[in-house]
Amino acid sequence: MxxxxxxxxxxxxxxxxxxxxxxxxxxxxxxxxxxGVSAITVSRVINQPEKVSESLRIQVQxxxxxxxxxxxxxxxxxxxxxxxxxxxxxxxxSNIVFTEVLRGIYEVMGAAGYKVLLVxxxxxxxxxxxxxxxxxxxxxxxxxxxxxxxxxxxQNFLQKARIPIVQIMELLxxxxxxxxxxxxxxxxxxxxxxxxxxxxxxxxxxxxxxxxRVQQRMQGYKLALEQAxxxxxxxxxxxxxxxxxxVGGELFKSLMASTSGxxxxxxxxxxxxxxxxxxxxxxxxxxxxxxxxxxGFNDIEVGAYTNPSLTSVSVGRYEMGVKASEMxxxxxxxxxxxxxxxxxxxxxxxxxxxxxx
Amino acid sequence: MxxxxxxxxxxxxxxxxxxxxxxxxxxxxxxxxxxGVSAITVSRVINQPEKVSESLRIQVQxxxxxxxxxxxxxxxxxxxxxxxxxxxxxxxxSNIVFTEVLRGIYEVMGAAGYKVLLVxxxxxxxxxxxxxxxxxxxxxxxxxxxxxxxxxxxQNFLQKARIPIVQIMELLxxxxxxxxxxxxxxxxxxxxxxxxxxxxxxxxxxxxxxxxRVQQRMQGYKLALEQAxxxxxxxxxxxxxxxxxxVGGELFKSLMASTSGxxxxxxxxxxxxxxxxxxxxxxxxxxxxxxxxxxGFNDIEVGAYTNPSLTSVSVGRYEMGVKASEMxxxxxxxxxxxxxxxxxxxxxxxxxxxxxx
DNA sequence: TCTGCAAATGATAGCGCAATCATTGCGCTT
DNA sequence: AAGCGCAATGATTGCGCTATCATTTGCAGA
Numbered sequence: 003m004x005x006x007x008x009x010x011x012x013x014x015x016x017x018x019x020x021x022x023x024x025x026x027x028x029x030x031x032x033x034x035x036x037x038g039v040s041a042i043t044v045s046r047v048i049n050q051p052e053k054v055s056e057s058l059r060i061q062v063q064x065x066x067x068x069x070x071x072x073x074x075x076x077x078x079x080x081x082x083x084x085x086x087x088x089x090x091x092x093x094x095x096s097n098i099v100f101t102e103v104l105r106g107i108y109e110v111m112g113a114a115g116y117k118v119l120l121v122x123x124x125x126x127x128x129x130x131x132x133x134x135x136x137x138x139x140x141x142x143x144x145x146x147x148x149x150x151x152x153x154x155x156x157q158n159f160l161q162k163a164r165i166p167i168v169q170i171m172e173l174l175x176x177x178x179x180x181x182x183x184x185x186x187x188x189x190x191x192x193x194x195x196x197x198x199x200x201x202x203x204x205x206x207x208x209x210x211x212x213x214x215r216v217q218q219r220m221q222g223y224k225l226a227l228e229q230a231x232x233x234x235x236x237x238x239x240x241x242x243x244x245x246x247x248x249v250g251g252e253l254f255k256s257l258m259a260s261t262s263g264x265x266x267x268x269x270x271x272x273x274x275x276x277x278x279x280x281x282x283x284x285x286x287x288x289x290x291x292x293x294x295x296x297x298g299f300n301d302i303e304v305g306a307y308t309n310p311s312l313t314s315v316s317v318g319r320y321e322m323g324v325k326a327s328e329m330x331x332x333x334x335x336x337x338x339x340x341x342x343x344x345x346x347x348x349x350x351x352x353x354x355x356x357x358x359x
Numbered sequence: 360m361x362x363x364x365x366x367x368x369x370x371x372x373x374x375x376x377x378x379x380x381x382x383x384x385x386x387x388x389x390x391x392x393x394x395g396v397s398a399i400t401v402s403r404v405i406n407q408p409e410k411v412s413e414s415l416r417i418q419v420q421x422x423x424x425x426x427x428x429x430x431x432x433x434x435x436x437x438x439x440x441x442x443x444x445x446x447x448x449x450x451x452x453s454n455i456v457f458t459e460v461l462r463g464i465y466e467v468m469g470a471a472g473y474k475v476l477l478v479x480x481x482x483x484x485x486x487x488x489x490x491x492x493x494x495x496x497x498x499x500x501x502x503x504x505x506x507x508x509x510x511x512x513x514q515n516f517l518q519k520a521r522i523p524i525v526q527i528m529e530l531l532x533x534x535x536x537x538x539x540x541x542x543x544x545x546x547x548x549x550x551x552x553x554x555x556x557x558x559x560x561x562x563x564x565x566x567x568x569x570x571x572r573v574q575q576r577m578q579g580y581k582l583a584l585e586q587a588x589x590x591x592x593x594x595x596x597x598x599x600x601x602x603x604x605x606v607g608g609e610l611f612k613s614l615m616a617s618t619s620g621x622x623x624x625x626x627x628x629x630x631x632x633x634x635x636x637x638x639x640x641x642x643x644x645x646x647x648x649x650x651x652x653x654x655g656f657n658d659i660e661v662g663a664y665t666n667p668s669l670t671s672v673s674v675g676r677y678e679m680g681v682k683a684s685e686m687x688x689x690x691x692x693x694x695x696x697x698x699x700x701x702x703x704x705x706x707x708x709x710x711x712x713x714x715x716x
Numbered sequence: 717t718c719t720g721c722a723a724a725t726g727a728t729a730g731c732g733c734a735a736t737c738a739t740t741g742c743g744c745t746t
Numbered sequence: 747a748a749g750c751g752c753a754a755t756g757a758t759t760g761c762g763c764t765a766t767c768a769t770t771t772g773c774a775g776a
Binding site: 079 | 724726730731733
Binding site: 384386387388398399402403406430431432433434435436437438439441 | 731732733734735
């Protein structure tokens with residue numbers, strides 16, 4: 003377990019076998035000695051430079067640079083109980099939805115000097131619990147987690163942590179602390195309203211990886227169709243596997259097969275599925291939107307350029323990441339947060355794939 | 360700067376104003392006291408359970424659970440100089456290429472008990488240098504960084520760190536330590552060969568965000584056309600802005616305009632651009648592949664389902680992340696690494712968008 | 717001139733944990 | 747019965763840094 007540094011050494015121009023000054027880690031004290039000040043002054047130069055006279059500051063900075071000193075963040079965190087770390091838990095790295103949220107988080111947190119420790123929960127509350135423990139062991143100053151599907155134990159940990167926490171992606175009745183999201187159920191409802199408004203009558207549903215948010219969209223779909231007296235459970239096709247364009251095409255085929263093609267519109271629970279359905283429809287020589295409407299969800303960029311362009315529900319993913327981060331930073335700076343619950347809303351982007359009128 | 364915990368408190372059922380046991384952080388010593396053993400024994404139960412008798416282990420574990428103890432990783436890292444952190448630097452979070460590599464990294468590193476600290480360098484060596492400092496301040500046990508475009512200072516830091524480092528995505532002549540990637544130049548060359556083989560004569564090039572790897576692909580493209588005596592610098596259209604489907608369409612339009620439409624094939628430097636070009640070609644009523652071939656790069660999933668399906672260069676992104684991680688873990692476990700340089704190769708997926716024969 | 721106060725710098729202690737070495741007790745050999 | 751080796755547990759120390767309080771210096775105001 004010792005001597006794990008022996009690999010890179012060969013890349014360095016080993017001068018002699020004599021002990022080299024660069025062999026041991028450089029600490030605050032080394033910098034202090036080199037610049038003839040006390041350790042605490044070096045610490046100040048790094049963390050509160052305004053408290054050190056300019057001459058000393060320059061002198062110390064020179065020593066820092068020439069020694070190549072890099073502070074040990076663990077020691078700093080331990081001594082100050084401030085880690086400058088924000089924990090983030092998302093269910094999947096391969097879903098563009100989350101990576102865009104992440105972008106927003108990184109943008110804001112990076113600018114504010116926070117590091118982001120990211121974990122992937124694989125859509126599993128149990129794994130999430132484990133990952134949250136991991137995050138908490140790093141004493142993060144704040145936490146951003148996805149949804150409200152935590153285990154009881156996990157909720158306990160989170161509350162005990164006494165740090166600002168934002169649950170993102172969906173709106174929760176009882177958030178652990180703060181909450182930023184939008185109403186998936188209402189969005190699903192509105193999509194169906196739009197399709198009905200365009201004169202489509204038999205509206206199918208395609209879903210994959212039925213996570214809580216997808217379920218809510220489906221409930222909205224169902225409610226709208228029930229109100230219109232047009233709900234038929236046979237029009238729903240779902241699979242627990244991850245969604246993808248390929249799966250979208252397959253589900254579309256099986257929907258058309260199982261309903262003998264009476265379907266005249268499909269609400270796909272995300273754009274990957276919708277693209278798969280669209281391309282499959284083209285191959286089946288089904289005209290979109292004349293014979294069939296296709297609506298996606300998330301409004302990924304490519305949907306605006308397909309032929310026909312794809313109707314979808316636009317969501318401020320990047321903005322959600324930004325908002326959640328800003329809320330945490332406000333709390334950390336003891337500034338008031340306007341509201342603990344923020345509804346980011348959504349917008350149905352009506353494009354060619356659903357306009358028959 | 361004090362009292363930053365006051366926000367979440369209101370979510371907790373405050374029993375009384377008396378001091379509550381859960382108010383202070385629980386440490387190893389608390390667990391030790393609660394279970395009647397010494398601190399070091401608790402430490403062993405957590406880190407080397409096989410060294411503690413079963414009875415004690417159970418007894419201590421009970422105390423850990425009931426107190427909800429979560430170890431302080433900073434203290435642990437400081438005392439043991441093992442952080443269980445791997446640093447990862449990528450140029451962009453919004454590029455699917457990197458998120459798939461990340462998936463591979465997370466899969467392997469997570470399973471091996473390592474946390475991943477991820478930073479985004481925004482394609483800037485200067486920002487990368489800053490970010491690498493941030494990573495190193497966390498005393499990572501290993502590092503995965505993208506490409507070989509580091510600043511001199513950054514290289515210095517990296518070598519001084521004496522930890523296993525893998526540079527990924529491209530093959531480097533002189534890697535800092537280890538290297539996993541593939542030959543972008545050769546891939547570009549092979550794409551052109553393929554197009555020429557299909558009888559296309561005037562092959563255009565569309566590129567965006569011309570990072571080093573994209574440049575290499577372009578050099579390969581150029582070399583192949585020069586060898587065939589068919590290079591024309593007017594057939595190249597690039598932009599420094601980030602690539603996207605929208606940009607792909609625009610660049611395609613301007614390529615066709617500036618060349619009066621003599622182009623009969625386009626090599627797009629990635630699939631986003633290629634999709635944009637394909638959809639734009641459809642709108643311009645250009646038949647693909649009869650009148651025009653389109654080839655992308657990266658082989659993202661949706662390209663296999665468009666009509667026509669998109670020829671692209673498939674790269675083992677996930678596998679690259681896995682490989683890099685495995686190499687680091689081997690080094691950390693003092694196991695030999697077969698080779699410090701690994702060529703992951705690539706494969707041209709020949710699909711309908713380029714088959715005229 | 718002296719007092720008083722703020723700015724600049726330093727000395728000390730301790731954050732929570734694990735490395736290291738010490739101690740105990742037990743079963744085994746001879 | 748004495749000695750040995752090993753497994754299980756504990757006491758001490760220090761990782762590198764910052765909080766806290768102490769000290770020094772410079773300078774304005776009386």
